Amino acid sequence: MTVVTKGKQAGDVTGTIRSKIGIVTSDKCDKTRAVEVEFQTRHPKYGKYLRRRSRLYVHDPNNRSKLGDHVEVVHCRPISKSKSWRLVRVVKAAI
Numbered sequence: 001m002t003v004v005t006k007g008k009q010a011g012d013v014t015g016t017i018r019s020k021i022g023i024v025t026s027d028k029c030d031k032t033r034a035v036e037v038e039f040q041t042r043h044p045k046y047g048k049y050l051r052r053r054s055r056l057y058v059h060d061p062n063n064r065s066k067l068g069d070h071v072e073v074v075h076c077r078p079i080s081k082s083k084s085w086r087l088v089r090v091v092k093a094a095i
Contacts, residue, residue, distance in 0.1 A: 018075040027067050033058045060087040068094030
C-alpha cells in the first residue's frame with residue numbers, strides 16, 4: 001500500500017507502509033509483545049522453498065493482545081533498542 005501526501009503535516013506518511021501478520025509468542029513484558037512472523041524463501045542454490053521465522057518486538061500500549069493471538073503489526077520509528085513495530089489490531093483472538 002502506498003500513501004502519497006501533498007504537504008508535510010503531523011501524522012502524514014509517505015512511501016510504503018510495512019505491515020505483517022503474526023502470532024504472539026510472549027506477553028510477559030508490560031506494553032511489549034514478542035510476535036513471530038512466518039515466511040517462505042527459496043534456497044539460493046537448490047531452489048527449494050524453506051520456512052523461516054522472524055521474531056519482532058511489538059509496542060502494545062494498552063496490553064490488548066494475549067499469548068496465541070494473531071495480530072497485525074506495522075513498522076514505526078524505533079521505540080527502544082529492539083522495538084520498532086506497533087500493534088494495529090488483533091486479527092483473531094486465541095481460544
